[in-house]
Amino acid sequence: MASVCFYFQVHQPFRLRNYTIFDTDSNYYDDHKNAQICRKVASKCYLPANSLMLELIKKYNGKFRIAYSITGVLLEQLQSYAPEVIKSFQELAATGCVEFLAETYYHSLSSLYSRSEFIEQIKAQTQIIQKLFGQTPKVFRNTELIYNNDLAALIEQIGGFDAILAEGVDRILGYRSPNFVYRPPNCKKLKLLLKNYRLSDDIAFRFSNRDWSQWPLTANKFANWVSAVNGCGNVVNLFMDYETFGEHQWEDTGIFNFLRHLPQEILKHPDNNFKTPSEVAASYDSADVVDIPYTISWADIERDLSAWLGNPIQQNAIIELYKLEEKVKSTADESIIRDWRKLQTSDHFYYMCTKWFADGDVHKYFNPYDSPYDSYINFMNVMENLNSRSFMALLEKEKPAPDIRIKSVQPRQKVLQSNNKFSISERKQR
Amino acid sequence: MSNTMKTLMLGWEFPPFISGGLGTACYGLTKAMSQLGMEITFVLPIADKSSYAGHLKMLNAEGHLQSGEQSKLKNVRFRTILSGLRPYIPSEKFEIFGKKMESNGADFWQSNSSASGQNYGRNICQEVHHYAEKVVEIASVEDFDIIHAHDWMTFPAAIAVADISQKPLVVHVHSTEFDRSGNNINQMVYDIERQGMHVANKIIAVSNYTKNIITSRYGVSPNKVEVVYNGVEDNGDTHSSIPAGKLDKIVLFLGRITMQKGPEYFIASAKKVLEKMNNVKFIMAGDGDMTHRMIDYAAHLGIGHKVFFTRFLRGANVDRAYQMADLFVMPSVSEPFGIAPLEAIKHNVPVLISKQSGVSEILHHALKVDFWDINQMANKIIAVLKYPLLGKLLRENGRCETAKIRWENSAAQINNIYKQMLACA
Numbered sequence: 001m002a003s004v005c006f007y008f009q010v011h012q013p014f015r016l017r018n019y020t021i022f023d024t025d026s027n028y029y030d031d032h033k034n035a036q037i038c039r040k041v042a043s044k045c046y047l048p049a050n051s052l053m054l055e056l057i058k059k060y061n062g063k064f065r066i067a068y069s070i071t072g073v074l075l076e077q078l079q080s081y082a083p084e085v086i087k088s089f090q091e092l093a094a095t096g097c098v099e100f101l102a103e104t105y106y107h108s109l110s111s112l113y114s115r116s117e118f119i120e121q122i123k124a125q126t127q128i129i130q131k132l133f134g135q136t137p138k139v140f141r142n143t144e145l146i147y148n149n150d151l152a153a154l155i156e157q158i159g160g161f162d163a164i165l166a167e168g169v170d171r172i173l174g175y176r177s178p179n180f181v182y183r184p185p186n187c188k189k190l191k192l193l194l195k196n197y198r199l200s201d202d203i204a205f206r207f208s209n210r211d212w213s214q215w216p217l218t219a220n221k222f223a224n225w226v227s228a229v230n231g232c233g234n235v236v237n238l239f240m241d242y243e244t245f246g247e248h249q250w251e252d253t254g255i256f257n258f259l260r261h262l263p264q265e266i267l268k269h270p271d272n273n274f275k276t277p278s279e280v281a282a283s284y285d286s287a288d289v290v291d292i293p294y295t296i297s298w299a300d301i302e303r304d305l306s307a308w309l310g311n312p313i314q315q316n317a318i319i320e321l322y323k324l325e326e327k328v329k330s331t332a333d334e335s336i337i338r339d340w341r342k343l344q345t346s347d348h349f350y351y352m353c354t355k356w357f358a359d360g361d362v363h364k365y366f367n368p369y370d371s372p373y374d375s376y377i378n379f380m381n382v383m384e385n386l387n388s389r390s391f392m393a394l395l396e397k398e399k400p401a402p403d404i405r406i407k408s409v410q411p412r413q414k415v416l417q418s419n420n421k422f423s424i425s426e427r428k429q430r
Numbered sequence: 431m432s433n434t435m436k437t438l439m440l441g442w443e444f445p446p447f448i449s450g451g452l453g454t455a456c457y458g459l460t461k462a463m464s465q466l467g468m469e470i471t472f473v474l475p476i477a478d479k480s481s482y483a484g485h486l487k488m489l490n491a492e493g494h495l496q497s498g499e500q501s502k503l504k505n506v507r508f509r510t511i512l513s514g515l516r517p518y519i520p521s522e523k524f525e526i527f528g529k530k531m532e533s534n535g536a537d538f539w540q541s542n543s544s545a546s547g548q549n550y551g552r553n554i555c556q557e558v559h560h561y562a563e564k565v566v567e568i569a570s571v572e573d574f575d576i577i578h579a580h581d582w583m584t585f586p587a588a589i590a591v592a593d594i595s596q597k598p599l600v601v602h603v604h605s606t607e608f609d610r611s612g613n614n615i616n617q618m619v620y621d622i623e624r625q626g627m628h629v630a631n632k633i634i635a636v637s638n639y640t641k642n643i644i645t646s647r648y649g650v651s652p653n654k655v656e657v658v659y660n661g662v663e664d665n666g667d668t669h670s671s672i673p674a675g676k677l678d679k680i681v682l683f684l685g686r687i688t689m690q691k692g693p694e695y696f697i698a699s700a701k702k703v704l705e706k707m708n709n710v711k712f713i714m715a716g717d718g719d720m721t722h723r724m725i726d727y728a729a730h731l732g733i734g735h736k737v738f739f740t741r742f743l744r745g746a747n748v749d750r751a752y753q754m755a756d757l758f759v760m761p762s763v764s765e766p767f768g769i770a771p772l773e774a775i776k777h778n779v780p781v782l783i784s785k786q787s788g789v790s791e792i793l794h795h796a797l798k799v800d801f802w803d804i805n806q807m808a809n810k811i812i813a814v815l816k817y818p819l820l821g822k823l824l825r826e827n828g829r830c831e832t833a834k835i836r837w838e839n840s841a842a843q844i845n846n847i848y849k850q851m852l853a854c855a
Contacts, residue, residue, distance in 0.1 A: 020805055020806065020808075020809035022805060312819040312823055313817075313819050316817065316819045354827060370798065371797070371798065373820065373823075374797070376813075376820060377797075377809065377810060377813040377817075377820070380813065380817060381809070
């Protein structure tokens, strides 16, 4: 048996506007650019791809099945900028052939920095999926497939999940194939689904590459590769960005036609079928325990954390951000907390990556900055403002009586000024 | 054509007689070409016998190099021409060359940007012609395959020699009249530049930025222009030794204080920085026709006590300035290349450069701004001073990147250009 398990990642961050040290307002986002990108991706990818998926699901009468993980931050933006996309996902949900996965609402790296925040964001994501699509996610995928043993144990402890997804990294698997269901150590029930990165990347990255020996990739050829798994595997996990269809691979590369013919070619082989991640977890026993003590991801060739945390400015930015957690949360101010969470989106740290900067590469995709240094400076300016706002909000909370408030106007401003250099004053306080 | 290619190179600056980046560039390039085994006769104007003797560090009385540098420049012969020519003399005060030349009665061209008619002195025309005549004399007894002329002052000489010798001509454009004077150009200089570019068989531009000016302002076909970036001298590790007891952060401007270098944008952003931070000093190292205006401007903005003018620096004092700096800023309005930021990085100083510069095409690990965007300039200055890890990463990555920007590469590229030209000739 070879089951094809498609899962598509659907995400766009709230990109920050150009925010200098001289800005003092709390409008941090580039609404114009975010709207523009949302609408552009909606018309090139989300809408045509969704309508094709719906067509295929209907045509194959439930035999074509897929899964999505749509981040909360994108759902928010779609509600404002392209509500028709939400509607088309709802139509897909209504077919019963589409599974929605859980992740962190803010597409954050919180699993690495704050367990409580991580859990809250999963809850928030679960709620919005329930509200919009009437499903409770049963499978968890972490931001950028960031994964290790401890994460699996935590997800099992949180409960409600049958499986978790990860990258099928060669150095972890060794001789083993990603085409079986596995189990993390220290987990009783939770199953581990590993991405078949070769076949996934054939579609996501190599599809339109004319230097590739297999170009052009036809549905028939791809289906033959999948069928070859029969006898030495149960499942081919094809995990990729949804933007592959129409955005990374433009329509004129033939990507939509490829997709249109793929189910027919896959289903030609009587032992093949399509399953969603929770169906895979339910159908197959785990073949082995896979021990992943250190953290992996699906990013770049390194498949580690270096895309977000590889240099000192990235680490500095994220550590300072999570240091604010207690302060931000104790303000109990919804807008401050929301802004703090939007800053957690992994893309902000991705933009600060200097790894391949001089060569120019995929990190440039929808990257609003000319350089990683600019993105760090912008981020730090926003974070500093957020810090001041939290500080103000806390002062407000502590001073309830109106007569005291009037008297305290002078000293409060002074405190605020010194707080502007927060990195220095913070250190002194600690 | 013999096995070794022989070049007649025409320049007007060479260490130690430099006041700008041109001399540095000619030295680095000539040395690297010599190390590739190319033979060069470098014709150089020198101010006068007495100042020549006074500043003699590398050249001996015959115009040849002394032993230390001799080995590196073994294929280079120098021919000197007595002249009052100086490319970038600050008009208001001549601290280095000034007195002697004035006493000789030489009348210098001025680089006052405000009035186009006064940009150059009366006798610059004579100087250029004098240089040309002497070069023609020298050329008649020299053996060479190709003529290579650096910037407009040498173009009339180059054109004459090319005409007489029928050898191919390369003109090397380190800066154009539009960079130096904005839109208030000196027509005579422009005409010389234009003629040189049109007569030349090939033009070397120090950046795409300059290539664009050459094609758009001088009506030259892009096919005729090759971009060869400058390199930077590798002087080994220069450790920044931050002086003990240094309390303030230091932001450095180092260059001529002229319209081209954008000194007023530096001071305007200093004002903005000081609105947010107090423990910062701004150093303006260099001299030029805008020095006094800039001193006035800083005082006018109420930051006179925070902006320090060192006037023209050389040698060890340049090193010292770099060593003190936490950030180097090059706010140039129009910079064909810009070697100074590369030197700053060699001195372990992170850099903020204007996007209107050639060097920004090859330097990725630097902060960049539009020269007019004072808000962003101040924003980025503050970021470097406030977040030490940012400066550290810029320094480390900048050094790795700068190590690859070498004169050897420029020389090899020029060698190929010569070969192609001689093959066509």
